[in-house]
Amino acid sequence: MRTKFVISLSVCLALFIGTLHFTAQEAMGASKQVLIAAKVKSAPAGLDDAAWGKARGIDVPFEGKEVFAGQHTSVATKAVYTKDNIFFLYQWKDANQSITKGAWQYKDENWIHQKGNEDRISMLFEINRINNFATKGCAIVCHVPDGATNAKDGKFGTLTTAEKGDLWHWKAARSDPAGYADDTWLTKISEKKGGRKGDKGSGGDKKNITEDKSKPKYMLAQGKSLVKNGILLASHAVEITDYSVFKDGDTITYRMPKIPTGSFADIKADSRYVNGEWTVMLSRKLDTGNPDDTAFNPKRKYNFAMALFDNSGDEDSYDSEVITLKFK
Amino acid sequence: MNNIPMKTRSLKLLEFLSLEKSADRLLALEVPKDALSWTRFCGALLLVLVVLLFLSGIFMAFYYSPIPGTAYDSVDFALFNVPFGSVVKGVHHYSWNLLLMVMGVHLGRSLILGSYKAPRQMVWVTGVIILLFVPLFIITGDLLPWDQKGYWSTQVRLSIISSVPGMGHIAARLLQGGSLTGVVALTRFYVLHILMLPGLLVLLIAVHFHFIRHRGLSEPLGADPVSRPRIPFYPNVVNRWLFLFIMVSIILGVISWHWIPPFGDPADPTDSSYIPKPEWWVLFLNQLVSVFKGGLAVLGSTIIPAGLAGLLICLPFIDRSPHRHPARRWKILLPAAAIVIAILTLSIMGYMEHFVLVEN
Numbered sequence: 073m074r075t076k077f078v079i080s081l082s083v084c085l086a087l088f089i090g091t092l093h094f095t096a097q098e099a100m101g102a103s104k105q106v107l108i109a110a111k112v113k114s115a116p117a118g119l120d121d122a123a124w125g126k127a128r129g130i131d132v133p134f135e136g137k138e139v140f141a142g143q144h145t146s147v148a149t150k151a152v153y154t155k156d157n158i159f160f161l162y163q164w165k166d167a168n169q170s171i172t173k174g175a176w177q178y179k180d181e182n183w184i185h186q187k188g189n190e191d192r193i194s195m196l197f198e199i200n201r202i203n204n205f206a207t208k209g210c211a212i213v214c215h216v217p218d219g220a221t222n223a224k225d226g227k228f229g230t231l232t233t234a235e236k237g238d239l240w241h242w243k244a245a246r247s248d249p250a251g252y253a254d255d256t257w258l259t260k261i262s263e264k265k266g267g268r269k270g271d272k273g274s275g276g277d278k279k280n281i282t283e284d285k286s287k288p289k290y291m292l293a294q295g296k297s298l299v300k301n302g303i304l305l306a307s308h309a310v311e312i313t314d315y316s317v318f319k320d321g322d323t324i325t326y327r328m329p330k331i332p333t334g335s336f337a338d339i340k341a342d343s344r345y346v347n348g349e350w351t352v353m354l355s356r357k358l359d360t361g362n363p364d365d366t367a368f369n370p371k372r373k374y375n376f377a378m379a380l381f382d383n384s385g386d387e388d389s390y391d392s393e394v395i396t397l398k399f400k
Numbered sequence: 401m402n403n404i405p406m407k408t409r410s411l412k413l414l415e416f417l418s419l420e421k422s423a424d425r426l427l428a429l430e431v432p433k434d435a436l437s438w439t440r441f442c443g444a445l446l447l448v449l450v451v452l453l454f455l456s457g458i459f460m461a462f463y464y465s466p467i468p469g470t471a472y473d474s475v476d477f478a479l480f481n482v483p484f485g486s487v488v489k490g491v492h493h494y495s496w497n498l499l500l501m502v503m504g505v506h507l508g509r510s511l512i513l514g515s516y517k518a519p520r521q522m523v524w525v526t527g528v529i530i531l532l533f534v535p536l537f538i539i540t541g542d543l544l545p546w547d548q549k550g551y552w553s554t555q556v557r558l559s560i561i562s563s564v565p566g567m568g569h570i571a572a573r574l575l576q577g578g579s580l581t582g583v584v585a586l587t588r589f590y591v592l593h594i595l596m597l598p599g600l601l602v603l604l605i606a607v608h609f610h611f612i613r614h615r616g617l618s619e620p621l622g623a624d625p626v627s628r629p630r631i632p633f634y635p636n637v638v639n640r641w642l643f644l645f646i647m648v649s650i651i652l653g654v655i656s657w658h659w660i661p662p663f664g665d666p667a668d669p670t671d672s673s674y675i676p677k678p679e680w681w682v683l684f685l686n687q688l689v690s691v692f693k694g695g696l697a698v699l700g701s702t703i704i705p706a707g708l709a710g711l712l713i714c715l716p717f718i719d720r721s722p723h724r725h726p727a728r729r730w731k732i733l734l735p736a737a738a739i740v741i742a743i744l745t746l747s748i749m750g751y752m753e754h755f756v757l758v759e760n
Contacts, residue, residue, distance in 0.1 A: 201473055206665035207548075207674070371660055372480050 105130055106396045109151035109158060111370075116152060116159055119344055119351050124161055127152045134380050134390035145390050147193070147380060153399060158368055159355040162193055169345040170383035171301050173245035176280070176288045178322040183287035185326060190245035192381040193352060197366040197374055197397075199236035199257065209377035209394030213237060213258060213267070228386075229267020233260045238366040239268065240339050242352055246277040249303035250329040253339040253354050257364040271364040273334015277327040278306040288312065288324045300343075306330045335362040370399035429633040434620050436631070436640060442506035448645045449499040450605070452652065453537075456492035457594065464544065466590040468583055471546035472666040479663060490656020491649070496538060498652075500681050503531050511715075511736060514724035515618040521716035523615055526608040528712045533597075533604060535681070540593040543586060551667035552676040554581060554589075560689065564702045581669070621725055683750030684743045690753075691746075708739065 107130050116123040127150040136143035147164040172188030196213070198205055205212050213230055230237065237258030241247070247254050254275060261267040270276060280288045290309035292298060299305055304325035331337075338360050342353045359367040366374065374397040380390040414420045434440065463478035463485070465471055478485040507527065510516055516524030539557055542550040558581065562572040577584030619625050631637075668674070678686040685705060692700035711718070719732045726733055 201469075201476075201666060203469065204666075204668045204670065207668040207671040369480055371486065372476075372663075375665065 104394065104396050105132060106398055107149055107151055109153045109370075109397060109399045111400060112152045112154055115154050115157055115355070116161075116353070119161070119342060119353050123152055123159075124150055127161075129161075130395075132378060132392050132395060134378070134392050136390050137388065139384065139388040140382070140390055143390070145380065145382075147378065147392075149378075149395075151397065153358065153368075153370065156357055157355055158358050159353060160195070162350070162352045162354075164193075164350055164380065165348055166191060166345075166350050166382060167348055168383065169244070169301075169350075171245040171303070174326045176324040176326055178318045179320055186323065189383045189385060190243055190381075191350060191383060192241065192243045193350075194242065194379045194381075195240040195354075195376050196258065196378075197238040197240075197376045199238050199364070199366050200234055202230050202235040202237055202258075203232075205235075205237070205377075206375045206394060209375075210379060210391050228258065229261030230258055231260065235260070236364075238364070240354060240356075242339075242341055242343075242354060244343070244345075244350075245301075245303060245325075246327050246329050247275075247332075248329075248341050248343050248352075249299045249301060250305060250331050251341060252329075252332050252337060253341045255332070255336050255338045255356075255365070269364075271335035271338065272362065273332060273336035275330055275332025275336035277329050278309075280304070280309065280324060280326050280328050287315065288326070290328065291324060304328050335360065335364055338362065338365060368399075373398045426634055427632070430630040431633050431637060432617055432619070433629040433631050434623070435617055435637060437620075439509065439620075440617070442502050442509060444641050444644055445502050445648065446499065446506060447605075447641070448648045449495045449502065450601070451645065452491055452495045452649060453499065454598065456488045456495065457598075459488045460492060461594055464590075466544070466583075466586050468546055468586055468667070471544060471586060475545040475547075475663065479660070486660045487653050487656045490659070490661045491652045493661035494652050494655055496534075496541075497680075499534065500538075503534065507531060507712075508740075510618075512726055512733065513618065513621060514719075514726075514729060516716040517618075517719070517722070517724055518716070520611070520615045520618060523608065523611040524716050525713055526604060526611060528709075528715075530601070530604050530608060531712075532709055533601065537593060537597055537601075538679075538681075540589040540597065543581070543589045544593060545663060546586065546667045547664035548667055548671070548674050549662075549664045549676055551581065551669065552674050553679075554585075556676060560701050563697060565698055568702075618724075677754045678750060680747070680751075683754070684746035687746040687750040687753075690750075 108128055110127040112123040112126055114123070129148050129150040132147045132149050134145045134147065136145070145164065147162050150161040152159050170188055170191045172186050173190045174185040174188070176183050177186050196210060202212060213228060239256045239258055240253050241256060242253035252275065255271040257269050257271060259267045259269060280290045282289045289311060290304070290306075291312045292304055293308055293310035296305075296308035299308075302323075302325075306328040307330065309328055339354055339356045341355075344351045356365075358370070359365075361367075368374065375394050376397055377394045378392040380392075381388070382390065411420065414423050460475075460478060463474055463482060465474040475489075479489055480486065510524060510527070539554075543554045544550065558572045558576060561575070562569050564571070573579075575585065575588060577588055619628060685700075688700035688704055689697065690700075692698075715732075719729065721729070723729055
């Protein structure tokens with residue numbers, strides 16, 4: 073009797089295990105990259121935290137668009153998560169650290185904008201399902217046909233209001249010095265406006281320019297100091313009353329980062345540029361509770377796509393294919 | 401009122417519902433004692449799984465919207481936003497996989513022990529029809545989540561159905577409701593999956609039980625049919641079945657809690673790069689289609705599968721010998737074993753081709 077029981081139990085177990093083996097795995101037809109976020113007990117304290125060793129990174133290939141057409145680059149990407157937060161780590165080679173973003177320079181009794189833009193990296197997740205984003209990625213939301221009335225302003229957006237994206241946008245000059253990445257979201261492109269919106273709250277940057285656009289309006293307030301990479305924060309600025317204090321070669325930030333508030337301030341950032349390589353860490357609550365953010369549930373998977381901007385504007389970027397984020 | 405004994409109240413209720421005679425018949429029903437043996441486990445388990453599939457299916461239908469796009473959203477919502485939604489869907493998912501496996505074991509046992517022999521031919525025939533009928537649930541159910549796997553698997557299946565000579569093209573168009581797999585196809589698959597097929601399955605199971613009831617369970621090999629001990633059906637079998645139901649529900653529930661059922665990306669009909677992987681139970685059929693190409697394709701897609709199904713159904717009428725012992729039925733069991741080995745080999749080949757080699 074015992075033998076029969078053991079046999080029947082073994083048959084049952086074999087059936088169960090067989091069922092699980094064959095059916096629990098998801099058939100991934102197309103060759104999509106999968107980024108697996110590893111669970112860690114405590115949040116990584118920085119870019120070199122041991123927690124990052126627990127994550128299996130992927131090398132995400134990027135393809136250049138517009139002025140970068142035909143060029144390729146890659147970003148080593150990792151993700152970890154704790155009970156409440158998710159963290160992403162990116163590393164990519166960049167011969168030049170670009171953080172100028174049109175900073176003012178005093179030269180020959182004139183203020184001129186320095187040449188140069190900034191380096192950026194962005195990630196787009198779905199808040200609500202964006203039709204075909206899972207297969208086409210940013211191609212679905214990044215392009216409006218040439219000649220459209222909103223072509224300049226609205227190159228980015230969805231086709232319906234039901235489709236919403238969560239855009240994380242790290243900017244080397246305009247958000248990182250404040251310790252954040254811009255938390256924005258994507259909705260339908262209207263006839264007049266683009267689909268990119270800032271999350272509730274405030275943030276972004278403030279232009280440092282006089283009304284006649286000839287010179288900077290603000291300088292560093294007394295008792296305050298410049299932050300990372302010599303950037304002037306909007307909250308540390310004071311109106312210039314005496315322009316005679318400046319001498320040739322002096323520079324002042326043109327796009328002054330604001331300290332974000334509300335849902336705009338959900339994504340915290342840390343970064344480093346050393347030996348021709350950017351290392352950037354972004355972190356956010358898994359679920360911020362804000363309707364303009366993707367609520368991450370570790371039980372499910374998410375699709376996202378990335379874009380890299382190398383000292384360039386929105387039109388000129390390196391784009392990734394769509395990637396799947398899974399939680400381990 | 402409270403002083404009336406429970407038994408009297410039950411009788412009054414049965415009388416009120418005019419069910420007293422049915423209850424009497426149930427109480428008087430006796431089954432062979434070996435009905436409780438572990439070798440009869442598969443039949444009871446199959447009924448448990450069917451009931452679980454019905455219950456979990458009803459729950460999922462509360463949240464489902466059969467419109468392309470929103471179908472995916474509704475399943476996603478039920479999976480991740482409804483409390484225990486993933487458990488219910490998991491129970492549904494693992495139940496049908498297990499159902500197919502247990503049906504195979506159940507059929508194999510009947511084949512080896514010669515349970516299909518007279519007077520139980522129709523028990524076998526209805527059982528095989530149920531086995532051939534169940535995949536229709538999977539075929540129609542696969543499309544419902546409107547994910548990549550379901551959509552593209554359906555496309556492959558529809559193209560295979562279309563390749564069947566004669567009615568194939570018409571059957572595929574009838575299912576699809578047009579030239580594209582869209583809202584009409586999804587609605588038709590949904591109606592088939594939750595209405596027509598369950599109704600037919602209940603009918604088939606009822607017919608199967610009808611024959612079991614009247615022809616009886618097959619005797620264990622070597623047992624004397626005259627001195628076969630009998631026990632009351634109620635409560636012995638009923639309680640055992642309820643215990644099995646609870647145990648299987650708990651086990652599948654725990655499994656579903658830990659391993660969320662697979663749910664792919666939303667269907668993108670324009671994404672021709674997606675190559676669906678065949679499920680385990682169609683690996684051998686898929687390989688058959690791959691083996692026979694060109695003018696011989698009809699062999700793999702129609703003639704061989706239909707021939708095998710026909711052989712299975714007709715088995716009691718092919719093997720008319722009175723012997724049930726496997727040793728005296730090698731003329732049947734040897735070819736059957738060869739067919740099983742061929743199916744397993746084709747399945748392994750399919751697994752290697754679609755899962756192992758692709759992954760590497």
